Amino acid sequence: MSIVSGMAVDKSPDSENFRLTFELLDTAKPIKEQGVDNEIVVSEGKTFFDAARNAKRLLHNKLYFGHMETAVISEEIAKSGALAQLIDWFLRDIEFRETLDIVVAKGIPAKEIFHTHGISQPIVAYEIERIINQDSKITASTVEKHLYELYNELNMEGICPVLPAVNILTIDEKKTCQVAGCAVFKGTRLAGYLTPEETKYYLYAVDRVDGGLLTFPAKGNGKDDTTLEVIESNTKISFTFKKGKLKFKLEPKVIAFLDEIAEPLDSLDEQKIKELTKNAEVSLSSRIRNVVKKVQGEFGSDIFGFGNMIYRKDPKLWKKLREDWSETFSGLSVEVSSKIEIVTTSWLEKKGV
Amino acid sequence: MQNNVSSRRLSSLIIVFILGGSILLGGLTTVEQDTWLSLILSWVIFLPLLIIYIRVVKLHPGMNIYDIMVTLFGKQVGKLLTLAMTLYFLYLCALVLRNFGDFIFIVSLSETPHVVIMISMVVLTAYMAKSGFDILMKWTIITLPVYIFLIAFPVVISFEKLEFSNLLPFLNHPFKEIIRSAFEYFSFPFAEIIVLLGMSDSFKSIKKPCKVYICSTFICLVFLLAINIRNILLLGLPMGKSLFFPSYVAIRLVDMADFMSRIEGSVSTNFVLAGTAKIAVCLLAASKGMASLFGIGDYKRLVMPVAMLALALATIAHDSTMEMFAFLAYYPFFAFPFQVLIPLLVWIAGEIRHHRNKNKSTPAQA
Numbered sequence: 001m002s003i004v005s006g007m008a009v010d011k012s013p014d015s016e017n018f019r020l021t022f023e024l025l026d027t028a029k030p031i032k033e034q035g036v037d038n039e040i041v042v043s044e045g046k047t048f049f050d051a052a053r054n055a056k057r058l059l060h061n062k063l064y065f066g067h068m069e070t071a072v073i074s075e076e077i078a079k080s081g082a083l084a085q086l087i088d089w090f091l092r093d094i095e096f097r098e099t100l101d102i103v104v105a106k107g108i109p110a111k112e113i114f115h116t117h118g119i120s121q122p123i124v125a126y127e128i129e130r131i132i133n134q135d136s137k138i139t140a141s142t143v144e145k146h147l148y149e150l151y152n153e154l155n156m157e158g159i160c161p162v163l164p165a166v167n168i169l170t171i172d173e174k175k176t177c178q179v180a181g182c183a184v185f186k187g188t189r190l191a192g193y194l195t196p197e198e199t200k201y202y203l204y205a206v207d208r209v210d211g212g213l214l215t216f217p218a219k220g221n222g223k224d225d226t227t228l229e230v231i232e233s234n235t236k237i238s239f240t241f242k243k244g245k246l247k248f249k250l251e252p253k254v255i256a257f258l259d260e261i262a263e264p265l266d267s268l269d270e271q272k273i274k275e276l277t278k279n280a281e282v283s284l285s286s287r288i289r290n291v292v293k294k295v296q297g298e299f300g301s302d303i304f305g306f307g308n309m310i311y312r313k314d315p316k317l318w319k320k321l322r323e324d325w326s327e328t329f330s331g332l333s334v335e336v337s338s339k340i341e342i343v344t345t346s347w348l349e350k351k352g353v
Numbered sequence: 354m355q356n357n358v359s360s361r362r363l364s365s366l367i368i369v370f371i372l373g374g375s376i377l378l379g380g381l382t383t384v385e386q387d388t389w390l391s392l393i394l395s396w397v398i399f400l401p402l403l404i405i406y407i408r409v410v411k412l413h414p415g416m417n418i419y420d421i422m423v424t425l426f427g428k429q430v431g432k433l434l435t436l437a438m439t440l441y442f443l444y445l446c447a448l449v450l451r452n453f454g455d456f457i458f459i460v461s462l463s464e465t466p467h468v469v470i471m472i473s474m475v476v477l478t479a480y481m482a483k484s485g486f487d488i489l490m491k492w493t494i495i496t497l498p499v500y501i502f503l504i505a506f507p508v509v510i511s512f513e514k515l516e517f518s519n520l521l522p523f524l525n526h527p528f529k530e531i532i533r534s535a536f537e538y539f540s541f542p543f544a545e546i547i548v549l550l551g552m553s554d555s556f557k558s559i560k561k562p563c564k565v566y567i568c569s570t571f572i573c574l575v576f577l578l579a580i581n582i583r584n585i586l587l588l589g590l591p592m593g594k595s596l597f598f599p600s601y602v603a604i605r606l607v608d609m610a611d612f613m614s615r616i617e618g619s620v621s622t623n624f625v626l627a628g629t630a631k632i633a634v635c636l637l638a639a640s641k642g643m644a645s646l647f648g649i650g651d652y653k654r655l656v657m658p659v660a661m662l663a664l665a666l667a668t669i670a671h672d673s674t675m676e677m678f679a680f681l682a683y684y685p686f687f688a689f690p691f692q693v694l695i696p697l698l699v700w701i702a703g704e705i706r707h708h709r710n711k712n713k714s715t716p717a718q719a
Contacts (some may be wrong), residue, residue, distance in 0.1 A: 021569070066615075091595070094460060098592075098605055148592045155591030312521035 051074020078190035140212030158307020364569035373631030393539035439642030446635035551638030
């Protein structure tokens with residue numbers, strides 16, 4: 001049995017075929033001395049499954065997908081709408097796990113990802129999966145989307161999916177993969193990308209933040225020079241519909257530690273903390289607003305699930321809006337008012353006056 | 354030997370029997386997130402029927418449905434009705450067998466022929482049916498905790514992944530649809546309890562039959578609700594609705610810090626456990642029917658032939674898994690005569706006879 005850890009999906013450059021690149025766990029070499037290594041196999045076929053079976057032509061064993069954790073799709077595939085077909089195969093086939101991660105290779109052929117070198121472990125697919133999995137608690141710079149969640153989002157009312165994006169970084173001529181924000185979809189088609197920074201504020205808007213940092217300028221403008229470590233974050237999302245006007249309100253509530261500040265410590269009194277909090281709130285609100293505006297203007301795809309929220313809370317209203325939701329979404333007025341509470345200044349005590 | 358039935362055993366048999374198929378299918382009907390409402394409604398609709406069943410058993414102590422029908426309607430009509438009921442039980446047996454055969458076929462042994470899987474199940478269940486009603490009931494006491502584990506475990510482990518907003522919007526389906534789906538639950542699984550009337554000669558020692566039946570079907574309702582809501586909360590709706598076996602996938606999602614994951618291999622066998630009890634009960638009822646039909650005293654001699662019939666029926670009844678699942682939508686209509694009409698007829702005839710006897714010669718009866 002050849003155990004597949006990850007799969008990259010590309011269009012074949014010279015035909016209509018799909019080209020799949022598999023990362024296999026190399027179980028032939030002695031594992032004790034050098035750990036598990038990876039092996040790359042490439043095959044082509046008319047459909048995804050066909051391509052996977054064709055890999056048997058160059059392998060002694062059939063591929064086994066039960067331990068596959070990451071599927072990387074190329075931009076071309078993401079733009080072509082073939083994602084739906086891929087997901088169908090993944091879900092229909094009993095071997096694939098419903099919890100596997102689907103990621104988009106940003107600006108590079110998907111197969112390149114498996115030709116990189118994993119820093120913490122040699123199996124690139126598992127490395128990516130761990131990076132994404134830990135992300136919402138540590139950095140909040142991408143989304144984790146399991147296969148079944150993606151399927152749900154593609155088939156639910158009023159929501160468009162977002163997938164993590166990966167690209168390649170070269171450090172001292174050694175290539176390694178890194179997670180680079182997220183890819184925004186409109187239906188099954190790729191619409192564009194959010195940077196890691198933008199993704200963070202997107203996550204605040206959809207209440208998916210479990211940690212990470214917030215940076216902001218201490219004086220209210222200029223360069224970011226102060227850092228908060230987020231301990232807990234909850235965003236209340238609500239909407240009102242009055243006189244034919246739809247209005248959404250996002251209210252993130254963040255509990256954070258003050259962890260880095262450029263100003264002299266002496267000045268850190270009650271008054272100063274209040275001022276810092278105020279500036280942090282203003283900065284968070286405006287950045288969330290900017291991301292919402294960008295998504296509305298550039299992509300017009302409801303990745304915030306606003307439509308879904310209306311469907312859930314007021315299905316009758318949704319029935320009316322459903323038809324031209326895409327336009328309604330682009331012109332939607334969204335109000336953001338954040339609340340931040342700095343509970344401690346960490347190891348260093350503030351100097352009282 | 355079979356006369357000593359405790360109410361605890363009977364209720365565990367009822368629970369295991371009713372949950373048998375549903376624990377696997379996890380049934381989401383067309384009303385999606387309002388399914389729980391249909392479930393509750395179906396139990397309410399089912400209650401009067403249950404009371405009729407209990408009344409039928411009470412009017413004719415020590416008899417099973419076949420004996421009752423022959424006594425009430427005479428030999429010819431009685432035997433005809435017996436044949437109809439027996440065939441229904443046989444078909445039910447085949448359907449459950451096929452269902453679980455398909456489950457194993459799809460989930461784990463896709464290169465093993467269907468028949469081989471079903472033969473192994475049939476041999477086991479025939480042995481269970483042959484061991485008798487009493488042993489069967491004792492066995493369900495052991496398997497019941499496994500059921501509870503199967504239902505509760507994914508919920509406890511994946512509690513933080515439960516998405517409660519999946520239950521919204523509430524009442525988004527027309528009430529007609531909800532009632533229709535309630536009737537689906539009414540016929541599968543609740544009213545399938547009619548199978549137990551095929552062996553009601555064995556439980557005349559039950560003290561408070563009403564309490565036992567109503568309590569145990571209520572427990573079933575609670576479990577069914579738990580399975581249903583769990584699947585919606587864990588999987589989400591489009592996913593939960595698209596799957597043949599959502600409960601199995603709910604267990605596949607269990608992942609506790611990379612340490613407790615991929616447990617479905619060890620758990621899936623337990624789903625089959627649930628099916629075997631149901632198949633065995635149907636088999637037992639069908640064999641008793643056959644025995645009464647042909648005037649054979651000991652039904653146990655007929656268990657194996659009936660099991661073979663069920664196996665053959667399971668093989669030819671449906672061409673594919675899709676067809677079998679599509680048929681489930683029509684099942685309420687198919688089962689209606691056996692679950693409602695015939696029992697209703699038996700009950701009315703029984704009441705009339707009971708009253709006539711009482712008026713005619715009370716002392717003679719006593």
